[in-house]
Amino acid sequence: AQKVTQAQTEISVVEKEDVTLDCVYETRDTTYYLFWYKQPPSGELVFLIRRNSFDEQNEISGRYSWNFQKSTSSFNFTITASQVVDSAVYFCALTLNRDDKIIFGKGTRLHILP
């Protein structure tokens, strides 16, 4: 069975600090997709990134970066120079193929303090 674990329930950092959100996944399949979504206070989840299991390259998008390591089954998300607008709940998710379900982690609530 597939599983996604986000061990950090809640994190608080001061603005401009870097912060890393951890995501550990479990699957026996060799083909899978990993996602990160952001849920701001307005409620809707916003897609941040998708990574397939054959692409272990790290990704950087502005202040956001993702570290995918199959050896440790982790897909961690780092925000550099955090801003108050980054305050949200962040979800990591896993799916196997187009007809399967997406398994979401329980989310990490991130507070960026001014």
Place this chain on the structure above:
Amino acid sequence: DGGITQSPKYLFRKEGQNVTLSCEQNLNHDAMYWYRQDPGQGLRLIYYSQIVNDFQKGDIAEGYSVSREKKESFPLTVTSAQKNPTAFYLCASSIGGTVGELFFGEGSRLTVL
């Protein structure tokens, strides 16, 4: 603007009443999903539909029903059989099934009095 519209945003219901949550999308997506979110529980799948007139149960379908008569619409009915319906409900759609990006609505918060 293209997107997903959920209504109502807030809904109060008395015990024993059925209530229907609306979800409409103008993204021309084939797949649509309903999730339930409880504090500290993440998102749990209630129902999903890959195509018009077809839908499948998710992990927590008991006490819920859906229909998919039109591509744009995927309403969710919370029936009186749902033991603990107070929650935040999110509708989503995607063009590529679950491997594609999910687009979410802003959610509907249901409170049972």
